[in-house]
Amino acid sequence: MITQVFRKTMQIGVLLSLLTLVPTMALAMESSDCKSCHDDTDMVGEELMIEALTFDQTAHAEVGCPACHSSVTEDHPDDGLAPSKASCAECHDGVSEEYVNSIHAENASCNDCHNPHRALGPTAVSGQDMNLQCSTCHENVEMQAKHAEWLPQADLHISTLPCITCHSASDEYVISLYIIKRQSGTPFGGFELASYEELNELSGGKPVQELVDINADGYISLAELRMFNRDSQNKQLRLQGMMTPENVSHDFRTRNDRWDCSFCHASGPEAMQVSYLSLAESDGSFHRVSVEKGAVFDALYGTPDFYMVGASRSSALNYVGMAILAGGMVMPLGHGTLRFLTRKNRKDEEE
Amino acid sequence: MSSKIKIYLQPTPVRIWHWLNALGIITLCVTAVQIRFPEHVHLFANYKAAILLHNAAGLVVTFSFTLWFIYYALVRRNMVDVYIPSVDDIQNGLLRQAKFYMLTYFLGWANPHHPTPDNKFNPMQKSAYLAIMFLLVPLVSLTGLLLTNLSPMRDLVLLVGGLKILIAIHFLLACSLCAFLFTHVYLATLGKTPMAYIKPMWTGWEEEDEDHHPHSAS
Ligand code: HEM
Numbered sequence: 043m044i045t046q047v048f049r050k051t052m053q054i055g056v057l058l059s060l061l062t063l064v065p066t067m068a069l070a071m072e073s074s075d076c077k078s079c080h081d082d083t084d085m086v087g088e089e090l091m092i093e094a095l096t097f098d099q100t101a102h103a104e105v106g107c108p109a110c111h112s113s114v115t116e117d118h119p120d121d122g123l124a125p126s127k128a129s130c131a132e133c134h135d136g137v138s139e140e141y142v143n144s145i146h147a148e149n150a151s152c153n154d155c156h157n158p159h160r161a162l163g164p165t166a167v168s169g170q171d172m173n174l175q176c177s178t179c180h181e182n183v184e185m186q187a188k189h190a191e192w193l194p195q196a197d198l199h200i201s202t203l204p205c206i207t208c209h210s211a212s213d214e215y216v217i218s219l220y221i222i223k224r225q226s227g228t229p230f231g232g233f234e235l236a237s238y239e240e241l242n243e244l245s246g247g248k249p250v251q252e253l254v255d256i257n258a259d260g261y262i263s264l265a266e267l268r269m270f271n272r273d274s275q276n277k278q279l280r281l282q283g284m285m286t287p288e289n290v291s292h293d294f295r296t297r298n299d300r301w302d303c304s305f306c307h308a309s310g311p312e313a314m315q316v317s318y319l320s321l322a323e324s325d326g327s328f329h330r331v332s333v334e335k336g337a338v339f340d341a342l343y344g345t346p347d348f349y350m351v352g353a354s355r356s357s358a359l360n361y362v363g364m365a366i367l368a369g370g371m372v373m374p375l376g377h378g379t380l381r382f383l384t385r386k387n388r389k390d391e392e393e
Numbered sequence: 394m395s396s397k398i399k400i401y402l403q404p405t406p407v408r409i410w411h412w413l414n415a416l417g418i419i420t421l422c423v424t425a426v427q428i429r430f431p432e433h434v435h436l437f438a439n440y441k442a443a444i445l446l447h448n449a450a451g452l453v454v455t456f457s458f459t460l461w462f463i464y465y466a467l468v469r470r471n472m473v474d475v476y477i478p479s480v481d482d483i484q485n486g487l488l489r490q491a492k493f494y495m496l497t498y499f500l501g502w503a504n505p506h507h508p509t510p511d512n513k514f515n516p517m518q519k520s521a522y523l524a525i526m527f528l529l530v531p532l533v534s535l536t537g538l539l540l541t542n543l544s545p546m547r548d549l550v551l552l553v554g555g556l557k558i559l560i561a562i563h564f565l566l567a568c569s570l571c572a573f574l575f576t577h578v579y580l581a582t583l584g585k586t587p588m589a590y591i592k593p594m595w596t597g598w599e600e601e602d603e604d605h606h607p608h609s610a611s
Contacts, residue, residue, distance in 0.1 A: 194444055197544040233547075271555075280551075302439040308431035346555030352431040352440065359561055360429075363568040370572025374579035380499055381583075387501035 071116060076107040079119075097159045099166075099325045105133075110158065130158070137292050146294040150179065164212075166327045168220055168320060169284035170235050172204040180205075192301070202284055208300040212287030217317035217338055218330070219345065221253070224278035233280055238322040244277060250321055251331055262319055262333045268343040283317070283338065283348030307352035314338050314354050317345075402513055402599040404469070410461040411594060417454035421447060422571050429564075448541055455534045461526070474511045476526065478519045486516030498583070508599060521573070529570050536563035 079085040081094035097103055108114060113126035130152040131138035141147055155175040164172070173182075182200065190196035207215065223240055225231035241250040254270045255262050271281065285306060299305035317337050318330040337344045341356035348354070403411075424447040427434040437443040465472035478486070489505050494517070498504075506515035514522060536559055539546050543556070553559050584590040593599040 192441075194441070194448065195541070195543060201544065301441075303441045303444065304431065304439060308440050310432040340557075341561060342554075342557055344557075346557045347551070349556045349560050351444075351560075352428055355429055356557075356561075359564055363564060366565065366568040366572050367575075370575035373576040377494070378579065384499040384501075387499060389501075 071108060071114060071118070073103070073106040073108070076111075076114075080107075092159050093326075095325045096327075099323075099327045100159070100161050101163070102158060102161055130156075141292040141294075144293045144295070154178070160326065162327050164206075164287050164290050165330060168235060168322070168328050169202075169204040169218060169286050170220070171328075172206060172286075173200075176205045202282065204284065204286055206290055207285055207287055207306075209294050209296060210287070211291040211293070211295075211297070212289050214288040214316075215285050215313065216288060217314060217345075217348070218284050218286045218320045219281045219317060219333065219348070220284065220320055222280050222282045224280075233282070235282075236279065236322065238324050241322060242324075244279075251319075251329075254319055255331055260331065262331055262337075264334045264337055264340060264344055267333065267337055267345070268340070271343050271346050280347055281319075281345060283345055285350070306350060309353060311336075311339065311353065311355075314350070397600045399598045399600055400508075400510065401597055402508055402510060402593050403597045404464075405597065406460060406464040406468070408594060408597060410457045410464065413457040414454055414461070417450045417457065418570065418574065420450035421454065421567070422574070424450065425567060451534065451537045451541070454530070455538065458526075458530055458534060471511050475513060476519060476523050478516055478523065482516035482519060487520065490515045490517045507601065521577075525570070525573055529566055529573070533563060533566045533570060536566070 077092070077094045077097075080090060080092040083091050102110075110128035111125045112128070113123065115121050115123065118125065138152075141152070177185075185205075186196050186200050189200060193199055221236045221241065222233040223236040224233050236244075238250065241253065245253050249258070251260075252258050254266060256266050256269065297305065315335050317333045319333055320328045320330050323329050338348055338350075338354045339356055341358050345354075423436060424443045427436050427440070427443040428447055431440050431443075437446065465475065493502070493505055504515070508514070539549060539553075539559060540563060543550060550556055550559055553562070581590050581594075582588075
């Protein structure tokens with residue numbers, strides 16, 4: 043964590059000094075100038091439109107447009123010059139080096155998966171959106187069929203796990219809960235991630251987060267979670283849980299513990315303690331709210347529709363189960379003892 | 394020595410069902426322990442192996458249950474006689490049988506129930522098997538089938554109240570089935586010799602002394 047912050051600060055520091063030490067013509071125009079044209083389809087058309095609302099939410103807003111398009115002059119766009127486009131490696135040397143050496147390097151470039159104008163960290167992207175980054179090339183139905191060759195319930199796994207949870211590494215994984223909504227029309231329509239507009243309508247003017255965080259303290263207690271789950275059915279809402287990475291390695295190596303299921307299912311309860319509610323924002327990013335520790339272990343209403351076999355078992359149910367099994371031993375043990383002690387009474391018969 | 398008579402008590406389909414079922418359920422119980430407590434239990438090579446075996450055994454049990462049902466309900470058509478306790482069973486039989494297990498057995502008295510092909514279970518067996526075969530096995534199988542097809546049957550899962558509730562039902566009923574198994578296997582050794590009841594379940598033939606001529610209890 044500290045090294046990450048340090049790394050970030052270093053990167054921003056290096057950048058800022060670069061920007062001041064190497065004054066270019068680009069300094070003449072600032073990000074806000076660029077946006078005045080490029081955030082307006084009437085000025086630049088659909089193709090060159092850069093959604094400012096979305097861009098401002100990304101870490102790249104801090105580096106600004108000219109940092110990546112340094113050749114843009116004051117005469118742009120009338121100068122007829124094609125603006126330069128920075129390569130990601132200039133600033134992300136660590137990730138780039140790792141990716142270049144990965145088995146996937148020949149298959150896709152950074153920009154095939156990322157749009158530099160909406161580049162968000164893994165905690166600000168929904169699991170569903172993470173998979174959109176892959177599905178442009180790896181078609182979903184085909185992937186389900188491929189994985190079904192060895193993965194039980196591949197359809198379920200592919201729809202409730204980001205591909206990168208299995209195909210890359212992270213220091214930490216958490217359970218992210220997303221509000222999904224039944225598609226209107228049929229009573230048995232599928233569920234889809236609720237958009238900001240849908241949530242906003244449901245919350246009736248209040249901040250979207252208060253749909254679940256009823257007392258608005260920025261923290262979701264188990265009681266609030268249960269309350270939401272009990273009455274969410276009538277609003278056609280559900281919480282979908284996904285196991286998401288906190289950071290992402292880019293080696294795209296397939297790990298054996300993903301293949302034999304043990305990484306997720308045999309990691310023990312410690313791995314499942316942290317969860318967040320993740321909600322769509324108006325700018326397309328996702329915003330997280332902390333959920334009380336261990337919510338996924340609640341036997342019934344904490345996360346009623348999320349269960350990872352082997353990992354999120356309820357200990358309360360374990361005790362009930364144990365009592366039932368003990369009940370089954372009463373006859374063999376109790377009766378068996380008396381049977382042994384009175385064996386003489388049946389001696390004649392057994393001969 | 395009194396002469397022995399033999400009665401054909403357990404027809405072949407019932408025996409096939411029973412031992413398929415026993416094998417299936419024991420496999421289910423053993424794999425289930427690893428599936429629920431994977432970080433403590435390592436009976437099978439890996440987690441996936443336990444899951445796949447559990448799913449396969451579940452299908453075997455569901456299949457053999459169907460065999461059992463078809464045989465008794467459609468082929469032999471004596472399901473009601475064999476499995477549903479009669480009024481007399483409930484009013485007198487249960488008590489009589491409980492008295493035998495709890496008291497007179499220890500004194501060396503004979504079992505008051507004598508099996509015939511259409512009345513092969515004593516009243517306690519009937520009640521227990523009724524609960525097992527009409528409640529526990531079907532419900533555990535159904536919840537298990539749902540659990541192995543979550544995506545396509547999500548709406549049914551929601552109808553039950555969600556995955557957690559489905560899991561809870563499956564787990565607690567399965568524990569009950571396992572508890573029944575302990576008692577059942579123990580009681581199966583309670584014949585004149587420990588193998589006296591188990592052998593007919595294997596060969597089909599039950600041996601009885603002539604003077605205990607089988608009579609119907611109802
Ligand atoms: C190794 C395990 C088992 C042994 C040794 C065993 C033994 C026996 C025996 C000796 C009988 C004869 C009837 C009687 O005396 O009650 C019987 C019948 C029966 N057993 Fe089992 N059993 C085993 C496993 C199971 C399991 C796992 C189940 C179900 C969950 C089961 C369900 C039944 C039922 C329903 C009957 C009555 C069958 C009929 O329709 O004739 N048994 N068993």
